[in-house]
Amino acid sequence: MAKKGKQDLPLHKVIxxxxxxxxxxxxxxxxMYGDFVEEYDPTKADSYRKKVTLDGQECQIDILDTAGQExxxxxxxxxxxxxxxxxxVFSICEYESFVHTQDFRDQISRVLDDDSIPFILVGKNTKEC
Known part of the structure; x- marks a missing residue:
């Protein structure tokens, strides 16, 4: 369920x-910004918020970009x-990153004790593959 954020807009949290x-x-x-990042800078954790229209209603989306390093x-x-x-997210160039998606799914299901939480796989490529 969405919480209320700034200006009492519903707030949805995506990880x-x-x-x-x-x-x-x-x-x-x-x-967030329409910018393409060329160089890799390992993330610890960054949070972003954006106002969007979802099903005809204004709301805010809070995106937490987590660290993938072990x-x-x-x-x-x-x-x-x-x-x-x-x-x-997994790299279509690195099979192992795809294999690890199941580990992430299992951990999230365990922590939330909920198998119905939305979980979307995103395959990403780079110019190296």
């Missing part, structure tokens, strides 16, 4: 997950608890 270096930040920044795995549970939906 970006996926292995490190697959393009979560690039997708987030492209959506050293941040211990703090992921806290991020997951606040999510209403998840975008799980």
């Amino acid at each position: 970006m997950v996926g292995s490190g270096g697959v393009g979560k930040s690039a997708l987030t920044l492209q959506y 050293e941040y795995a211990a703090i992921r549970d806290n991020y997951y608890r606040s999510g209403e939906g998840f975008l799980c």
